[in-house]
Amino acid sequence: MNTCRLCGSVHLAGVVDLGATPPCERFLTEAQLADPEPAYPLHLVVCTECWLAQIPPLITPEDTFTEYAYFSSYSASWVEHAGTFVDEAVSRLGLDDSSFVVEVASNDGYLLRQVVERRIRCLGVEPSVNVGEAARAAGVPTKTAFLGRETGREVREEHGPADLVVANNVYAHIPDIAGFTHGLRALVADDGWVSIEVQHLLTLIQENQYDTIYHEHFQYYTVQSARRALAGGGLSVVDVELLPTHGGSVRLWARPDAVAGEPSRRMIEVLDAEKAAGLHELSGYTEFAERVKKVRLELTKFLVDAALEGRTVVGYGAPGKGNTLLNHCGVRPDVLPYTVDRNPYKHGRFTPGTRIPILPPERIEADRPDYVLVLPWNLRAELTAQLSFVGDWGGKLLFPIPHLEIVEVKS
Structure with a gap:
């Protein structure tokens, strides 16, 4: 990797080198055991300009997600977490049967099933054919596609703007940050909300969670770097929640720039905690x-x-x-x-x-x-x-x- 995929800087510093491994979701059949198995370098670096931690995009999302081995519904705690989020989002945003919710990377419908139960119109945008079929079988309307600028515009033209766009555990999975972020902006109404959950780099570093570094995770966010990434698509982060999921995640609440307003107190507190841990400079990464x-x-x-x-x-x-x-x-x-x-x-x-x-x-x-x-x-x-x-x-x-x-x- 020669340049940062977010800001284009050539000033990248190594954080940890895990050698070379195969893609983590490429499970082998017995017949494949006799075949060569490709492995790719797994070297985490951080940009010393925008502080986005990242790995080289050596595989494409199409390699991983066209058929996917992970079905969210097999985790009871994750389904429960999704249900709690839906309850809180309905209350916070006043969602009802006139609202429209879109989830990007909706997997097998684990979250949107709970939106359907509340009779709220919704749509999943899921690239994996096999898990998308499972979602449709469960009664969740699902479009098989990767989100980008064009997909976002197409969904908006066909279904209208979304009051809420949910993107849980996907913002790290896309190498084209700009295209994906513009897709989010295309989906959301001009007065709507975007909710993103992503593993927090602060806990990854502090709790030694290095096994969450793998090829389908192209980048690892602090609130600071996520704020910069979303700003490139016309979205402003206005609030954050720290979550225990995946060992420590952050939920980012963002809105279109024109209606965003000032950031919340808890967002400022998290930014201060990241700075105190040295993650806005190189010192926070040297001992990892x-x-x-x-x-x-x-x-x-x-x-x-x-x-x-x-x-x-x-x-x-x-x-x-x-x-x-x-x-x-x-x-x-x-x-x-x-x-x-x-x-x-x-x-x-x-x-x-x-x-x-x-x-x-x-x-x-x-x-x-x-x-x-x-x-x-x-x-x-x-x-x-x-x-x-x-x-x-x-x-x-x-x-x-x-x-x-x-x-x-x-x-």
Whole structure:
């Protein structure tokens, strides 16, 4: 990467280099195990002009999202989070049966189903064919498309302007920031609102969440850098909320410039916290690589020692973040013989790069392992409850981030 994709600056500084890995959602079939598997550098840099953290766009969104392995509805806590958001947005914005809501990257309709239940007109814009079909089957009107300037204009011309545009966990997934942001502006009414949820770079750095760095995440935002990105499309951030999702996210509330008004007090407070952490200058990024190294050493030592001592460790979950962790730590089936996942789409497939088999969750209770490595650590409360049965035979849970932690559970 030679220039910043947001401001065009050539002044980029390295933050952490995770080597080369395959795309994190490119799960392998058994037939593909004999084929070559492409891997791409995973090197996070930060622009010292606009402070956007980013990785090179070595794969395209079309490579990842035309058919996608992630279905949001398989996470009960994420569906609950979406329902809470819908309730609060309806109250905050006064939405009713005369309103129109658009969600970009609407996945399998996990959020908009709850809008449909309130008899509010809505539309999902989802690029993945397979998950879009699931949304339509659930009664959620869904357009299969990537959002850009033209798509935004087309949707507005056909359906009218949206009172609320929702873009949860997608603003990091697009290399064409300008085109996507102009698409958001085209969708939203001149007096409407845009709500964006994205992982907060502040918590990523502070909590050592480096496994959320992967090829489908092209950039990593502070409120400061997100504000600059949205301004390029005529949108002003006026309020923010700090959320616990994905280990620490930020919800940005933005409006068209002409109606935006002054930023809220809590937005100013978050900007001040980012500045105090050094994220508006290079000092906040310099020690991150050493903390990442420690996670790798802790996890690999534990897995190797357990294998040598005859203790069994299996995985729970096959999320994208888990594949960054497994590849960076060099984990293979000799120390982690399998992982399980609730998503049937992944059953019988293998994790990219590390080629660890993915099995149904029932396999854990049948095999009664000594330890279960929880890869979607961001769902800790939900999964600790789901896996409480592991305590029946004295098994324990392992959480790898922000540092290796062994947790005893009771059924």
